[in-house]
Amino acid sequence: MLSFIAQRLVKAVIILLAITVMNFLLIHSAPGDPALVMAGEAGEADPTFIADLRERFGLDQPLYVQLWRYVSNVAQLNLGYSYRQEEPVLTLIAERLPATLILSLSAFVISLGLGVLAGVVAAARQGRWSDSLISAVALLFYATPLFWLALMAVLLFSVKLGWLPAFGYLTVGSDLTGLARAFDIFKHLILPATTLGLFVMAVYVRMTRASMLEVSRLDFVKTARAKGLRPGLILRRHVLRNALLPVVTLAGLQAGQLVGGAVLIETVFAWPGIGRLMFEALQARDYNLLLGVFVMSAAMVLLFNLITDLLYRVVDPRIRLTS
Amino acid sequence: MQQSQTTAAEMAATPVLSISDLRITLPEGADRPYAVDRVSFDLFPGRILCVVGESGSGKSMSANAMMGLLPEGVRAASGRITLGETDLLKLPEEAMYQVRGRRIGMIFQEPMSALNPLMRVSAQIEEVFEAHGLLGPAARRARALELLTEVGLPDPERAARSYPFQLSGGQRQRVVIAMALALEPEVLIADEPTTALDVTTQAQILELIQTLQRDRDMAVMFITHDFGVVAEIADHVAVMQLGRVVEEGDAESVLTRPQHPYTQKLIAAIPTLSARGDTAQARAPLMTVEALCKTYTLGGGLFRKVKRVEAVKDISVTIGRGETLGIVGESGSGKSSLGRCLVRLQDPESGRILLEGEDMAALEGKALRAARRRVQMIFQDPYASLNPRIRVGRAIADGPIAYGTDPRQALERAAELLEIVGLGAGAANRFPHEFSGGQRQRIGIARALALEPELIVADEAVSALDVSIQAQVLDLLAELKQSLGLTLVFITHDLRVAAQICDRVMVMQKGRCVEIGTGAEIFETPKDPYTRSLIEAIPGRAYEAGRA
Numbered sequence A: 001m002l003s004f005i006a007q008r009l010v011k012a013v014i015i016l017l018a019i020t021v022m023n024f025l026l027i028h029s030a031p032g033d034p035a036l037v038m039a040g041e042a043g044e045a046d047p048t049f050i051a052d053l054r055e056r057f058g059l060d061q062p063l064y065v066q067l068w069r070y071v072s073n074v075a076q077l078n079l080g081y082s083y084r085q086e087e088p089v090l091t092l093i094a095e096r097l098p099a100t101l102i103l104s105l106s107a108f109v110i111s112l113g114l115g116v117l118a119g120v121v122a123a124a125r126q127g128r129w130s131d132s133l134i135s136a137v138a139l140l141f142y143a144t145p146l147f148w149l150a151l152m153a154v155l156l157f158s159v160k161l162g163w164l165p166a167f168g169y170l171t172v173g174s175d176l177t178g179l180a181r182a183f184d185i186f187k188h189l190i191l192p193a194t195t196l197g198l199f200v201m202a203v204y205v206r207m208t209r210a211s212m213l214e215v216s217r218l219d220f221v222k223t224a225r226a227k228g229l230r231p232g233l234i235l236r237r238h239v240l241r242n243a244l245l246p247v248v249t250l251a252g253l254q255a256g257q258l259v260g261g262a263v264l265i266e267t268v269f270a271w272p273g274i275g276r277l278m279f280e281a282l283q284a285r286d287y288n289l290l291l292g293v294f295v296m297s298a299a300m301v302l303l304f305n306l307i308t309d310l311l312y313r314v315v316d317p318r319i320r321l322t323s
Numbered sequence B: 001m002q003q004s005q006t007t008a009a010e011m012a013a014t015p016v017l018s019i020s021d022l023r024i025t026l027p028e029g030a031d032r033p034y035a036v037d038r039v040s041f042d043l044f045p046g047r048i049l050c051v052v053g054e055s056g057s058g059k060s061m062s063a064n065a066m067m068g069l070l071p072e073g074v075r076a077a078s079g080r081i082t083l084g085e086t087d088l089l090k091l092p093e094e095a096m097y098q099v100r101g102r103r104i105g106m107i108f109q110e111p112m113s114a115l116n117p118l119m120r121v122s123a124q125i126e127e128v129f130e131a132h133g134l135l136g137p138a139a140r141r142a143r144a145l146e147l148l149t150e151v152g153l154p155d156p157e158r159a160a161r162s163y164p165f166q167l168s169g170g171q172r173q174r175v176v177i178a179m180a181l182a183l184e185p186e187v188l189i190a191d192e193p194t195t196a197l198d199v200t201t202q203a204q205i206l207e208l209i210q211t212l213q214r215d216r217d218m219a220v221m222f223i224t225h226d227f228g229v230v231a232e233i234a235d236h237v238a239v240m241q242l243g244r245v246v247e248e249g250d251a252e253s254v255l256t257r258p259q260h261p262y263t264q265k266l267i268a269a270i271p272t273l274s275a276r277g278d279t280a281q282a283r284a285p286l287m288t289v290e291a292l293c294k295t296y297t298l299g300g301g302l303f304r305k306v307k308r309v310e311a312v313k314d315i316s317v318t319i320g321r322g323e324t325l326g327i328v329g330e331s332g333s334g335k336s337s338l339g340r341c342l343v344r345l346q347d348p349e350s351g352r353i354l355l356e357g358e359d360m361a362a363l364e365g366k367a368l369r370a371a372r373r374r375v376q377m378i379f380q381d382p383y384a385s386l387n388p389r390i391r392v393g394r395a396i397a398d399g400p401i402a403y404g405t406d407p408r409q410a411l412e413r414a415a416e417l418l419e420i421v422g423l424g425a426g427a428a429n430r431f432p433h434e435f436s437g438g439q440r441q442r443i444g445i446a447r448a449l450a451l452e453p454e455l456i457v458a459d460e461a462v463s464a465l466d467v468s469i470q471a472q473v474l475d476l477l478a479e480l481k482q483s484l485g486l487t488l489v490f491i492t493h494d495l496r497v498a499a500q501i502c503d504r505v506m507v508m509q510k511g512r513c514v515e516i517g518t519g520a521e522i523f524e525t526p527k528d529p530y531t532r533s534l535i536e537a538i539p540g541r542a543y544e545a546g547r548a
Helices: A002-029 A034-041 A047-056 A063-075 A089-124 A129-143 A146-160 A178-216 A219-226 A231-261 A263-268 A274-283 A287-315 A317-322 B002-013 B059-067 B093-099 B121-131 B137-150 B156-161 B169-181 B199-216 B227-233 B251-256 B261-269 B335-342 B365-372 B392-402 B407-420 B425-429 B437-449 B467-484 B495-501 B519-524 B529-537 B541-547
Strands: B017-025 B034-043 B048-052 B075-083 B104-107 B187-191 B219-224 B236-241 B244-250 B285-299 B306-320 B324-328 B350-355 B375-378 B455-459 B487-492 B504-509 B512-518
Touching: A002 A063, A002 A287, A034 A047, A089 A129, A089 A178, A089 A231, A089 A263, A089 A274, A089 A287, A129 A178, A146 A178, A146 A263, A178 A231, A178 A263, A219 A231, A219 B104, A219 B169, A231 A287, A263 A274, A274 A287, A287 A317, B017 B059, B034 B048, B034 B059, B034 B075, B034 B219, B034 B236, B034 B244, B048 B059, B048 B227, B059 B075, B059 B104, B059 B187, B059 B219, B104 B169, B121 B137, B121 B156, B121 B169, B137 B156, B137 B169, B169 B199, B187 B199, B199 B219, B199 B227, B199 B529, B219 B227, B227 B251, B227 B541, B236 B251, B236 B261, B244 B251, B244 B261, B251 B541, B261 B467, B285 B335, B306 B335, B306 B350, B306 B487, B306 B512, B324 B335, B324 B495, B335 B375, B335 B455, B335 B487, B375 B437, B392 B407, B392 B425, B392 B437, B407 B425, B407 B437, B437 B467, B467 B487, B467 B495, B487 B495, B495 B519, B504 B519, B504 B529, B512 B519, B512 B529
Parallel strands: B048 B219, B048 B236, B104 B187, B187 B219, B324 B487, B324 B504, B375 B455, B455 B487
Antiparallel strands: B017 B034, B017 B075, B236 B244, B285 B306, B285 B350, B504 B512
16 A cells, blocks of 8 residues: 555656646747736836846746756745745745635535435436436536626625625634634635535536446345345445445546636635636736646646545455455 | 155145246336236245246246346236245335345346445345344354355355455355355245356356255255256256246156247257267368467556466467367456457467468558458357447448448448348348347348458357357358358357367367367367366256267
C-alpha cells in the first residue's frame, strides 16, 4: 500500500511538472504583453520604462530561460510573485483556498449524498411516478444555467424571504470570532453550496440509478434471494455496494474539478475563492498568478485521483489483491 | 429390521415436493402464452430427478416458480406446488423467505457470477444463517468453515477468507453448493450447475452432488440439457419441450427406450465419441505452423512489474488442404489464443504461420489484408458476434465490400450465401435479434464464407447451441466443407463434437500440445495421461457404450 502511494506520488509530481510546462507555453503564446498593460495602467508609454518593467520581471529573457526559471521555482514550491497584487502567488492562493474548499466540498457532499440517495430511491421504484419525478427534477437542475439558478435562489431566499444572506463569505464589518463566526460563514455558505450541489447532482442520480438496476439483474442477487435474504438487506449489502463502484470513479473526477469549477458560483455570490482570483488574474494578464492557480487546480485533480484510486482499493478487493 | 425397511420404502414413496398441473403465463407478446403448461412431477427424498430439455423449454421457469423467484411479468396462473403440506403458490412472500434457503436450496449455472464479488466467501455463507436468524456470529463462522470442508475445498480456511475472484470456477461452484446446503434443505434445485465447467471439473462436481444428496437423503431436481449428465446421475427423468413434460419415467427406461419422438430426437443428436473412419489420407499442406508462441503481458507501467502469461507455447502443426483439425482442451489451455493467432486477430510472439509458403505471422499492411481474406473465423457467441444495428445481409457483405467488391454484387452474394446456409435470401433484410441462436450461427458461417476463404477457424462455434441445433450446424459445416473444399480448424472443449467431425485432433494443456493424432488415435488409444483423464471425465460414457 505504502509503495503504491509512493509510486503514485512520484508519477503525480512528474505529471504536474509536465502540466506546468504546457500551461506556461500556452499562456505565453496568447496575445497580450503584461508590461504594456502595466505601463498603460500607470499612464506611461516611455519605451525605457517598459524595457525596465520587462527587465524587472525577467520578460526580456528568451522564453526557454523564463520557462526553466519558472519550472524550477515551482519544483521548489515557489509559485512566483504577483506584480499586480504585489504579493507572493502562494500567499494569495493560501488566502483564498479555504473559502473555495469549504464551498466546493459542501457542494460535493450535497450533490453526492442527495444524488446517490435519489438514485437508489429511483432504482427501487423503477417505472413508477416517483422514479420519473426524481429523474425529471434532477435533470431540470442540470439543464438550467447555473448562474440563473443562483440568481433565482438569491431572489427567492434573500430578497423575497430574507432568510439567507445574498452574497459574500462573512457579514461585512461584523468582527465575529469563534462559533459565532463559523455560524456566520455557514449561513453565507448555504445558498452557493446548495445551488452548486443541486446542479451537479443529476449526474450522480442517473449513474446510481442505472448502476443499481444493472447490478440487481446480476446472478449473485438471485443467489442472495435464493438464500432467503430480505429485500432491504439484499439492496444494501449486495446491490448498493456493487453499484457504487462506478459512482466512486465519477465522484473522484468531479471532486478534482471542483476547485477550478466554482468560478461561476463564486462570481455570482461574490465568494472570495480561487475561482474569482483566477478571473481577476486573467483580466489583468497576471501571468504568475494565473499559472499559480492552474498549477494548484492541476495538483488538486491529481490529489483527488489518487484518493479515488486508494478508495477503490479499499472498496474493491479485486483491485486491492491483484495489483 | 423388516419394519424399518418398510418405513424407508414408504418414505421414498411420499414425495417431498409435488408440482401438479402447473401453468406459468408469459407476458403478452411472448412467442407462446405459457412458459410452463400443465406440468406435473414429484421429487422424492434421496432421489435425483433430471429435468431435460432445450433452451426455452420451461425447465428453469419451473424451478424459479418453486422458489417463488419468477421474473417480473411472469406468474403462476394455476396448479399447485406442494412442499410437505403447504402450497407454495399460495404462500405469502413473508413466509416464502422461510422456505428459500431453508427448505429449498438452489445452485445456479454460472459459478463465476453467482457470488458477490465484494464479499468474502465465508461471509456469504454466514449470511444464510443470518437470513434465517440462526446461530451467533462465531458459530456461523465455524459452520461455514465446516461446510467448506464438507464440499471438498482443498484449503477451506483459505477459501473462507478468499474473495470469489481468487477461486477457480469449480471451487466457486463448491462454495455455491456449500451455501445451498447450509441449512440442510429437504429439496435441492440445481439449475445446469456444471454447464459452465470444464469436463474434469464437471465430473468432480457431479460426484459431489451425488454424495451429498445420498448422505443427506435430499430430493434433487437437476436441470440439464446434457444426456451424458443425465445418464451419470439421474434416478428419474422428465423431458420438457415448449413448456410441457413430454416424457417422464425412471432414468433407465427413458434413456434406453425413449418413447416420445422428441426424446428420441434429442438422444440421437448426442454426438458419439467414436471417431470417424477414413481420416488418415495424405493431403497437401495448406497451413504450416512452426514453433508458435503467444505471451500476454498483464499490468506493467512505470513502476509495476509486468506479469507474463504464456498462452501458446511452441506449437507446431501442419494443416492439410481439406482437413478438419480439432483443437481440444479445457478453459485456459490456449486453444482460442492459438486460433486467433492463425487468423492474425492476435500477433504471435515468435514462430511462423506459413500459408502455402507465405509467413502470415510476418505480414503487414496490404499483404496481410490479402492473406486475411483466405483465413476466416466463426465465433463462439452468436449473440455477441453480430452488430445488432446492422442488417444481416449488410453484415455478410461488409467483408467483400471492404475488399473492393461492388456493394450491389456483394449484397446479392450475401443473399445467395444465406440461401446456402439454409436461412433463405429474405433473411438479408432482417436484423440479428430476429433470429435464434442456431440461426445466428448460420449467419456467422455465411459471413465467414463471404470472402471465399480456404481456411475457416471455428472457435467453439456450436458450444452455445442446444444439442439438436448443434447437430444441424455441424451437418451444415460438414456439407459446406465438402462442396466448397474448405479446410477447417475446429476449436472445442467438447470431445464428443471433436470426435464427430475432426480428421485429426490436437489436445492442448497450459499452452502446449500434449498429443496430436487422428480421431481414432486420440479417442481410442490415447497416449498422454491428460488426454485419458479428459476422456474419462466425459459424463455418460457407460451409457454410450451400452447404446453402441
